[in-house]
Amino acid sequence: MRLVERADEFALLEEILSGTGDMSSRVIAVTGPVASGKSELLNFAVDQAEAAGFTVLRAIGLRRQRRTPMAVLEQLLLGGEQPRERSESVAKQLDAAKFSALLKDPDSEQEEHVKAHTIRSLTTAMVSPTKERPVLIAVDDMHYADIPSLQCLRHAMEELRTKPAAVVLAWRTGLRLTRPLFGAGLLRQPGLIRMPLTTLSGQAVAELLREYLDEATARRIARDVHRISGGNPLLVRALVHDLLPGSEQCGRRLRTPHAPAVGHAFRQAVLSCLHRVEPSVLAVARGLAVLDGAAAEDTLARVLELSPEAVALSLRELEAIGLVDGGTFRCPAARDAVLADLPPDDRTALILGAVDLLRQPGTEAPVVARHIIAADAVVDAQSPEAQWEAAPPPPLRDCRTSPASNWPTASVEADRTAATSG
Numbered sequence: 041m042r043l044v045e046r047a048d049e050f051a052l053l054e055e056i057l058s059g060t061g062d063m064s065s066r067v068i069a070v071t072g073p074v075a076s077g078k079s080e081l082l083n084f085a086v087d088q089a090e091a092a093g094f095t096v097l098r099a100i101g102l103r104r105q106r107r108t109p110m111a112v113l114e115q116l117l118l119g120g121e122q123p124r125e126r127s128e129s130v131a132k133q134l135d136a137a138k139f140s141a142l143l144k145d146p147d148s149e150q151e152e153h154v155k156a157h158t159i160r161s162l163t164t165a166m167v168s169p170t171k172e173r174p175v176l177i178a179v180d181d182m183h184y185a186d187i188p189s190l191q192c193l194r195h196a197m198e199e200l201r202t203k204p205a206a207v208v209l210a211w212r213t214g215l216r217l218t219r220p221l222f223g224a225g226l227l228r229q230p231g232l233i234r235m236p237l238t239t240l241s242g243q244a245v246a247e248l249l250r251e252y253l254d255e256a257t258a259r260r261i262a263r264d265v266h267r268i269s270g271g272n273p274l275l276v277r278a279l280v281h282d283l284l285p286g287s288e289q290c291g292r293r294l295r296t297p298h299a300p301a302v303g304h305a306f307r308q309a310v311l312s313c314l315h316r317v318e319p320s321v322l323a324v325a326r327g328l329a330v331l332d333g334a335a336a337e338d339t340l341a342r343v344l345e346l347s348p349e350a351v352a353l354s355l356r357e358l359e360a361i362g363l364v365d366g367g368t369f370r371c372p373a374a375r376d377a378v379l380a381d382l383p384p385d386d387r388t389a390l391i392l393g394a395v396d397l398l399r400q401p402g403t404e405a406p407v408v409a410r411h412i413i414a415a416d417a418v419v420d421a422q423s424p425e426a427q428w429e430a431a432p433p434p435p436l437r438d439c440r441t442s443p444a445s446n447w448p449t450a451s452v453e454a455d456r457t458a459a460t461s462g
């Protein structure tokens with residue numbers, strides 16, 4: 041599948057990595073929410089650099105290695121093919137660095153993890169190839185990079201400033217600024233180029249669909265595909281897969297569908313996005329799924345025992361990913377996928393948390409009651425929520441005057457209708 045709506049980024053990378061332009065160093069920061077295409081851009085940069093004869097040093101931050109000292113630098117320096125003596129001497133320096141870093145707090149950016157002379161040696165190993173050829177340093181998923189590696193990389197970037205080199209770093213934007221000191225240092229780089237990625241526009245989604253569908257069908261379906269996916273490239277690709285199974289593999293235009301089909305690939309893609317973000321964002325997605333988006337932010341915060349700020353930021357992130365809009369899932373299938381993925385105990389705990397809130401004044405009882413019934417949760421038949429569900433709808437006037445009721449009356453009818461019809 042072709043990459044759409046990234047022409048400016050590709051052109052800039054091509055220009056920087058053609059090997060012909062200004063050869064003072066450039067640092068390119070590719071950022072964006074989950075599945076926005078960061079790795080694709082980084083891979084493009086690597087391909088360009090290789091084609092232009094650069095020496096490429098590349099690494100990827102791994103979640104399980106974010107506290108493993110020198111994990112990223114080891115990949116950069118020992119990843120490719122190199123003369124044996126060189127790799128032996130680098131391996132020794134890496135061992136020395138690991139040893140000193142092990143004595144430090146792996147989460148502290150304030151501490152110096154690696155001794156100055158070791159940093160200098162490792163920097164030399166990164167900078168010296170520029171004597172022969174330009175160098176590209178490419179690191180994906182920087183948000184998982186270990187701090188000792190980042191401290192060495194920062195030093196190397198200073199040394200590379202006047203050399204024929206480029207550094208491409210990709211990291212996921214999210215709730216917290218991971219490694220804020222490193223991020224602040226980047227801003228001081230004179231050659232910094234920022235490439236923030238967002239979800240795709242409706243036009244770009246239509247352009248993508250045109251690869252598989254005739255013009256008229258692509259245009260007709262694009263709006264729905266964009267609405268469902270929020271323009272998240274991974275979700276769009278998954279929808280293509282569900283719509284036209286096999287088309288991605290054979291790369292041909294296939295038959296003409298009438299509407300997007302949301303299936304297994306889409307649900308998998310939703311979960312793959314959510315399992316890559318911070319735990320609190322996943323928690324908010326789950327809370328939203330259980331409460332069906334009808335809950336206000338402060339209700340979510342109380343049920344999930346998160347701060348209102350964390351909930352607000354998580355919702356913003358879910359919107360940036362393209363899963364949520366206006367406080368609800370863009371597509372019921374996304375919500376279903378999240379519910380199906382929720383361990384039963386966690387689901388019960390969330391529902392019971394909501395029930396607790398129900399018993400406090402001013403909360404949205406009908407909404408919660410609907411979910412208790414839908415979830416088949418075990419509730420006391422005498423509980424207010426069960427009685428509410430069982431009872432015939434009282435006239436609104438009665439409802440308002442009922443001493444037992446704390447429920448906001450205006451939404452009762454609407455919620456009951458929704459509960460029984462859905």
Ligand SMILES: Nc1ncnc2c1ncn2[C@@H]1O[C@H](COP(=O)(O)OP(=O)(O)OP(=O)(O)O)[C@@H](O)[C@H]1O
Nearest residue numbers: 042043044046073074075076077078079080273274
């Ligand atoms: N501009 C685009 N046009 C079409 N498809 C795209 C585009 N950008 C990304 N994709 C597709 O979306 C999927 C996710 O892309 P990619 O892995 O590069 O995202 P990412 O930002 O690196 O994700 P993560 O945050 O999980 O690391 C891939 O299948 C990729 O091919």
Ligand SMILES: [Mg+2]
Nearest residue numbers: 078079180181
């Ligand atoms: Mg990636």
